[in-house]
Amino acid sequence: xxxxxxxxxxxxxxxxxxxxxxxxxxxxxxxxxxxxxxxxxxxxxxxxxxxxxxxxxxxxxxxxxxxxxxxxxxxxxxxxxxxxxxxxxxxxxxxx
Amino acid sequence: xxxxxxxxxxxxxxxxxxxxxxxxxxxxxxxxxxxxxxxxxxxxxxxxxxxxxxxxxxxxxxxxxxxxxxxxxxxxxxxxxxxxxxxxxxxxxxxxxxxxxxxxxxxxxxxxxxxxxxxxxxxxxxxxxxxxxxxxxxxxxxxxxxxxxxxxxxxxxxxxxxxxxxxxxxxxxxxxxxxxxxxxxxxxxxxxxxxxxxxxxxxxxxxxxxxxxxxxxxxxxxxxxxxxxxxxxxxxxxxxxxxxxxxxxxxxxxxxxxxxxxxxxxxxxxxxxxxxxxxxxxxxxxxxxxxxxxxxxxxxxxxxxxxxxxxxxxxxxxxxxxxxxxxxxxxxxxxxxxxxxxxxxxxxxxxxxxxxxxxxxxxxxxxxxxxxxxxxxxxxxxxxxxxxxxxxxxxxxxxxxxxxxxxxxxxxxxxxxxxxxxxxxxxxxxxxxxxxxxxxxxxxxxxxxxxxxxxxxxxxxxxxxxxxxxxxxxxxxxxxxxxxx
Numbered sequence: 191x192x193x194x195x196x197x198x199x200x201x202x203x204x205x206x207x208x209x210x211x212x213x214x215x216x217x218x219x220x221x222x223x224x225x226x227x228x229x230x231x232x233x234x235x236x237x238x239x240x241x242x243x244x245x246x247x248x249x250x251x252x253x254x255x256x257x258x259x260x261x262x263x264x265x266x267x268x269x270x271x272x273x274x275x276x277x278x279x280x281x282x283x284x285x286x
Numbered sequence: 287x288x289x290x291x292x293x294x295x296x297x298x299x300x301x302x303x304x305x306x307x308x309x310x311x312x313x314x315x316x317x318x319x320x321x322x323x324x325x326x327x328x329x330x331x332x333x334x335x336x337x338x339x340x341x342x343x344x345x346x347x348x349x350x351x352x353x354x355x356x357x358x359x360x361x362x363x364x365x366x367x368x369x370x371x372x373x374x375x376x377x378x379x380x381x382x383x384x385x386x387x388x389x390x391x392x393x394x395x396x397x398x399x400x401x402x403x404x405x406x407x408x409x410x411x412x413x414x415x416x417x418x419x420x421x422x423x424x425x426x427x428x429x430x431x432x433x434x435x436x437x438x439x440x441x442x443x444x445x446x447x448x449x450x451x452x453x454x455x456x457x458x459x460x461x462x463x464x465x466x467x468x469x470x471x472x473x474x475x476x477x478x479x480x481x482x483x484x485x486x487x488x489x490x491x492x493x494x495x496x497x498x499x500x501x502x503x504x505x506x507x508x509x510x511x512x513x514x515x516x517x518x519x520x521x522x523x524x525x526x527x528x529x530x531x532x533x534x535x536x537x538x539x540x541x542x543x544x545x546x547x548x549x550x551x552x553x554x555x556x557x558x559x560x561x562x563x564x565x566x567x568x569x570x571x572x573x574x575x576x577x578x579x580x581x582x583x584x585x586x587x588x589x590x591x592x593x594x595x596x597x598x599x600x601x602x603x604x605x606x607x608x609x610x611x612x613x614x615x616x617x618x619x620x621x622x623x624x625x626x627x628x629x630x631x632x633x634x635x636x637x638x639x640x641x642x643x644x645x646x647x648x649x650x651x652x653x654x655x656x657x658x659x660x661x662x663x664x665x666x667x668x669x670x671x672x673x674x675x676x677x678x679x680x681x682x683x684x685x686x687x688x689x690x691x692x693x694x695x696x697x698x699x700x701x702x703x704x705x706x707x708x709x710x711x712x713x714x715x716x717x718x719x720x721x722x723x724x725x726x727x728x729x730x731x732x733x734x735x736x737x738x739x740x741x742x743x744x745x746x747x748x749x750x751x752x753x754x755x756x757x758x759x760x761x762x763x764x765x766x767x768x769x770x771x
Contacts, residue, residue, distance in 0.1 A: 199646070206604060206649040207611070207626070208642060209634035218646055221704060225647055228705060229593040232663050235670065242665030243672055245495050245525070246721030247482050247745075252524035266388045270615035281613055284625045 194223045288451045289314045294508045298356050304349045308359035312341040315361040315405045318452050322771050327425045328447040330366050331374045332406040357400040363447045363456035366407040369488040378422035379412045381610050381617045381636030391488020393516045400515045405453050408443030412638045414492045417710040421640045430769040435694040438468030444502045445472040455503040461496045463714025466726040470689035470738025473728045475509045476502045480746045481721035482527030485520030491606040493599035496718040506756040510534035537749035538756040543577030546682045552588040553687030562688045565730035569739045585674040591716040597651050597664035604648030668719050675720040679744045689726040689738035723748045727755045728764035
């Protein structure tokens with residue numbers, strides 16, 4: 191049975207902010223289905239009581255003194271922006 | 287004979303005694319690039335004008351206290367996912383085609399302090415996702431040993447440029463094998479340090495809990511020197527570790543008597559080509575003759591590493607790559623009707639197929655209703671994999687096996703099915719999941735294609751890994767062979 195449907199692929203693409211074509215929807219449906227089926231072998235392992243590892247080193251909340259430092263100049267920060275105006279990054283209208 | 291056939295320590299002595307100039311070394315790089323780059327295709331950007339100018343200025347300092355640093359004047363290549371101020375950094379992606387970084391990565395700062403000379407930026411799989419360099423948006427780097435074959439990936443340009451003699455050494459990054467696998471395919475030495483050993487500040491993030499920068503070199507000694515230069519705690523990377531950096535080169539004693547080696551049966555089993563298996567067994571004999579002993583062990587959860595890795599790394603990637611939205615930097619679509627439309631079209635036009643596939647997989651694995659079944663399950667399996675290593679390291683000093691199941695494959699051989707391509711990394715991925723250090727050193731050839739021996743150590747014990755790798759290298763001749771480009 192298919193583990194993932196074309197509609198799910200479209201939903202995920204929307205969450206990921208990726209425009210995908212019908213052709214890509216079909217391809218990703220098949221490929222993600224294969225990868226997810228492969229990943230389901232993890233269900234063979236009993237992980238009851240096993241703590242998840244998000245980070246291999248035992249470190250938490252690395253703190254530093256809060257000392258003000260000079261930031262990067264505005265002109266540098268805007269250098270790579272595709273569009274900017276009056277020292278601000280410009281984007282298309284955000285209201286419908 | 288190339289100047290780069292000499293070790294760093296030898297070149298340093300010649301420079302400091304003024305028998306050699308920095309301009310000679312930089313000339314050597316660009317001369318070799320002009321000869322072979324058309325075939326090898328390792329570089330995305332060259333920094334020739336600046337490198338030559340820097341070299342001239344450095345020549346003035348030769349013989350003074352200022353040229354005493356061991357890496358002073360050494361030509362280096364840097365993988366194109368490590369940001370370099372004022373030098374285009376693309377991650378081999380169209381989405382960063384014109385990206386001009388406004389700061390240097392910490393490793394680049396450290397190289398600048400050590401006064402290496404940056405020759406250029408090296409090709410890779412887009413955003414470090416791939417095992418062949420075929421996922422670069424710009425070019426396909428070739429294997430210097432056989433140009434119809436891949437150099438490996440994702441640090442394919444980093445490994446190929448060193449093997450081809452275009453640079454003395456290079457930096458790569460390794461998330462699931464991306465330094466060790468191309469080092470193995472190209473017959474050079476590649477080290478993935480312990481997670482936290484080297485700052486990731488300025489490394490464009492793929493999977494933050496797995497990524498680590500490391501050196502690719504011709505010899506183990508050079509590798510130890512380069513890692514020394516880039517290691518250490520960095521206030522800009524809270525995951526860099528506050529652990530003393532030993533003088534790695536002091537561990538290169540050649541003495542491995544009494545060393546206990548573990549050889550996981552899973553690393554010599556199904557899927558590993560017979561000749562690869564044989565060359566590892568031959569390597570173990572060499573290590574035995576040097577006074578080490580080895581025993582077969584089991585890392586029982588190895589077979590699950592690949593699945594856990596693809597879920598975790600893709601999940602992290604889907605979050606990390608959210609920043610590429612066409613707003614603050616990088617490519618922006620030209621026909622957006624709204625902000626959301628701008629995001630979607632920019633990303634659709636800017637990312638390549640493999641990157642999209644992994645973003646999709648990661649977004650799915652993190653999405654509501656699937657998080658526990660996939661992402662969290664994979665994190666739990668990661669714990670079991672890490673525990674496997676800890677168990678073995680209670681009794682043994684290092685783990686030894688092949689770096690890759692086969693030597694370099696042909697271009698287009700593995701591009702149809704993503705899962706076949708992913709299987710290249712079955713022997714390197716567990717090392718990233720456990721966060722331990724691993725090196726690949728040349729250990730043989732199959733039909734004139736190099737093979738790598740993987741040596742894995744305990745957390746922050748790169749010294750022992752280097753000691754074993756160096757002893758093996760000194761007892762064998764494989765590292766002395768050069769590709770007949």
